[in-house]
Ligand SMILES: [Ca+2]
Ligand SMILES: [Ca+2]
């Protein structure tokens with residue numbers, strides 16, 4: 127596999143770290159006459175546009191239709207990508223509509239998770255986001271009826287048959303005995319899970335029919351390691367990594383794959399419904415159902431896919447996850463080690479854990495392939511109701527997939543999620559959901575986690591309440607962001623990150639990125655990451671961070687808080703509260719590079735928005751508080767370079783901006799040479815602050831003539847050439863009043 131990180135670095139063009147190289151070649155354009163500017167900090171009479179973006183474009187003779195990319199040009203680029211996600215081209219072509227896409231998506235997820243707590247609904251929705259809708263609604267999945275006589279035994283016999291395995295006479299009689307005191311209705315429910323698994327197995331196997339069976343084991347092992355591989359020195363056995371992605375990624379019949387997942391997931395969902403209210407349904411319409419007692423049962427039996435355990439006795443249990451196809455535990459503080467609710471091997475491709483009570487501990491070490499709601503070439507589901515739980519893993523866990531479906535829903539309690547790589551809503555070639563209902567939770571990871579989508583993936587982390595802490599470790603270096611990004615911090619790709627397989631520089635096999643979403647619906651939250659995070663996109667990837675309420679803190683470095691490199695669509699969207707946003711280095715906060723679209727939208731509150739780094743005596747960047755601040759890098763707060771759309775919108779509140787770079791607040795640089803097709807492609811940078819008394823702390827720096835200084839109730843422009851000035855748009859505007867259509871959902 128050819129080097130992901132190296133590729134990340136090659137195309138970061140040096141001029142973007144400062145504007146000194148461009149100062150000699152100032153644009154001829156001046157600020158549009160209709161917008162009062164530059165103001166030298168003197169407030170002037172202002173317009174009150176009912177469409178601010180339409181208004182500022184109009185000042186230079188543009189409309190939303192003309193101030194965008196040439197659509198055909200985008201199609202040529204998009205056609206060079208495998209597995210481009212369906213929404214991408216539409217919003218790439220129509221960047222002003224991208225926020226509405228984000229509002230719809232986050233609103234749907236909000237309702238599905240916070241209001242309805244409907245795990246299947248989110249799974250179905252995720253499926254649709256990857257471009258498939260084979261089995262997105264449970265009511266259309268064919269019914270499965272356990273037999274009236276010996277339902278569990280006959281369902282198990284069917285599963286054995288489908289797996290070409292032998293249901294021995296010994297096992298049969300042992301099971302008959304074990305079931306003697308198990309209520310028939312519970313046996314039927316367990317039978318339903320087994321019948322669902324038989325269907326899931328059929329569709330999962332069929333989904334893989336176009337890939338050589340003898341290569342699956344190697345692909346499984348690669349998927350386990352993929353994001354942990356040092357791409358510059360891949361181990362000999364995985365030099366074919368990008369080819370596995372290319373071949374298996376495209377060989378999978380995702381319609382079949384998700385149909386299988388839907389059967390298995392509905393099986394788990396029906397069981398959860400039953401556990402919440404154990405009863406025998408009414409025999410006829412209008413009849414009464416009959417409550418039953420399912421407590422005090424300890425049942426364990428073998429299936430061809432692993433053991434099945436049902437434990438409703440009042441004790442604390444310990445399980446080895448990889449031994450089980452199904453664990454249901456309704457009492458006590460339990461411990462789950464290894465691949466619990468996860469596809470621990472190629473043969474153990476369906477696994478479900480349902481734990482409905484207690485403070486539980488889930489632990490997986492670095493030898494565990496995947497854990498805690500993770501699917502690699504299969505399906506892994508984990509549901510934990512109640513209690514303060516601890517989820518600890520190394521890699522591939524807590525809502526994770528690679529060629530699969532991995533889902534973790536945790537309800538109530540203050541939970542602790544800890545992992546390293548590919549954890550907490552991390553999807554590659556499939557669906558990963560981590561949903562936490564309520565509680566003050568902590569999420570800790572390093573890499574490709576916390577709402578991450580690689581090619582073909584939809585990965586989301588949704589937390590519905592509480593004051594939460596999201597950390598993608600910046601400082602304990604494992605993937606230092608080398609070559610000028612930020613040597614002192616890690617690459618993250620976390621907290622709403624989309625990423626693809628880039629092959630244009632060497633090797634080919636380019637595959638468009640997936641979608642990563644981090645969504646938090648209440649509470650005062652803390653978001654912290656290194657480089658690439660908090661709504662970031664790379665290589666046709668989409669990254670979204672939505673925070674609905676509360677006073678939140680965001681900090682990160684380079685390509686963060688809606689910051690993009692190379693064909694990304696990103697949006698950070700914070701709806702209320704007094705928030706603080708800090709960025710240590712460049713291209714962030716509605717900062718877009720190389721055919722990217724980045725929106726930063728903060729809808730209310732008194733916010734602090736800043737970018738600077740601590741520096742030492744020599745002016746070099748430091749992570750220590752040296753007491754000395756300096757700006758390191760630009761393309762901030764609504765800035766666009768190399769044919770991009772960087773839009774920063776802050777509505778309401780008395781905001782404070784503290785910046786030490788000129789290349790911000792609506793700074794644009796189209797940068798294309800006339801010999802390039804890019805020369806005719808648009809580039810737009812917009813900084814818009816509406817309402818409040820805002821303070822701009824921008825230490826005196828010499829501004830080129832015609833730029834104007836940002837200030838309360840004023841307007842300005844910030845152009846740099848080279849490039850085609852006719853195709854580069856800059857506007858910074860601070861207004862008392864005005865409506866921004868892009869910030870409206872309804
Ligand atoms: Ca428990
Ligand atoms: Ca629990």
Ligand SMILES: [Ca+2]
Nearest residue numbers: 592594648649
């Ligand atoms: Ca929260």
Ligand SMILES: [Ca+2]
Nearest residue numbers: 676678702703
């Ligand atoms: Ca907020």
